[in-house]
Amino acid sequence: MLGKAVKTAINPTRQEDYPEWYQQVIKAADLAEHSPVRGCMVIKPWGYALWENIQRVLDKMFKDTGHKNAYFPLFIPKSFLEKEAQHVEGFAKECAVVTHHRLQAGPDGKLIPAGELEEPLIVRPTSETIIGAMFAQWVQSYRDLPLLINQWANVVRWEMRTRLFLRTAEFLWQEGHTAHSTPREAVEETMKMLEVYSAFAQDYMAMPVIKGEKSESERFPGAVSTYSIEAMMQDRKALQAGTSHFLGQNFSHASGIKFLDSAGKEEYAWTTSWGVSTRLIGGLIMTHGDDDGIIVPPRLAPSHVVILPVLHGDEGSSGIFDYCDKLAAQLKAVQYYGRPIEAEVDKREGRGGDKVWSWIKKGIPLYLEIGPRDIASDSVFIGRRDKSRKERFGMQREEFLGKVSGILTDIQNNLFERAKAFRDSNMKIIDNKDEFYDYFTPKNKEKPETHGGFALSHWNGSAQVEEQVKKDLNVTIRCIPLDGEAESGKCVISGEKSGRRVIFAKSY
């Protein structure tokens, strides 16, 4: 038996210390760890398998909407970045710069950089400029448009403060870049991809999101308009989970993406870009995780079912292993949401309890404990990760094989409904300034408790109000929701006229 003091697999609990809980969940699930390089993480197999599933699903969604994958260089000439004024201003402070192309031994035997480059190269923080330069060569005529390209890549942003998955110096993402002949078409593309992200977040990650437009101060550097999906984490802070930008003609002017229209007139193309990153995994953890670790939604789970043989020393293990192997094979023949169920038998040595808990901490949707009694009755003993360990139940093997896909669907739905109920119960319409300030101010300043949430309040549209709530409360406008209805009212801070509510929250 484990020490009596331990009630949960993760210490501390979410309630006790949310940021520390987050770190411990990643460690317990073996998702990732810090590398010797500042701010950079090593993504371990269980975490990377999650990312691969995210990639697989999104990649299909991108292709189904007409996009094709390509790959562009890691390095961007400094002069390219300088072409778009707002863009360079937005990214200049967080760029890694390559200035030399070789090393040589110094007098003390240590390696020193040599061969200084004519023009420094920037390690891409995003690829608008290098892709724009290529687009300029690829586009001549309106017949070359639209150009719909996606890239799966790593990017580097030299952040001051990093957190695994949420903000690392290097991260994995996809960046879509498209060029169109009309602004209308480019805006449609921007909205279409926002919709793809929203569908992915909700249908696969079981993470409810709000689609909206960013205020000017939160806009991507160089964009005409930026849209995002915003999710609420369990500490009630907002996480920007994906962005889609309408870039107007800013980057086509900067990169010279020109085409002749059907009338033979030269025009600049209208471009978009959109991306999601490994940050999604951080969002997954903080949307579904509990005090026993991460809970992986079945549709993205690297493995759906683990079978744990309950071994008895005297009886030998071969009979139990045979039964488990057969069960695993039968499970793999079952389809769940368009792909075969992933099942594995955990044949590691070691005590049963340790093994079960290791899978609980990894968040596997279903764990089966199979011993002689189950074999004798041809049944399985089932634990659901979205339910308490006390709620395990038995079922005939044949019946389970018929129902397993439905159980996974039920878990997927349960996770979504649970997260949505949590978010909705922490969204509040606030029309009064005092109430607004009270909502976002912790009672205990020394050790702030979980507080706040999403405030749905009126805003007069001024950056001054944004600055004020940011300074006073560290609260920002997360987005101007797209699905909400116009409603006239008064700005919660300034009292001036407002045409609609926006979402205020603290954020990651």
Add this chain to the structure above:
RNA sequence: CGGGAUGUAGCGCAGUCUGGUAGCGCACCUGGUUUGGGACCAGGGUGUCGGGGGUUCGAAUCCCUCCAUCCCGACCA
């Protein structure tokens, strides 16, 4: 980059104030007991005390410096 904290075995920590043989719990390895389950007994240390420099007969401990991580800001996906 500003403020605060931390860095000692795989993990969690004590030892640092007051310098004198590197410790504890868990994990791990060996043997045994146990077995529907986060066990027990016995034995085993697997370490550049974050790195570098200094003070000293002697440094985990004192001084300088650098690095990394965490929290709160500023910046951001």
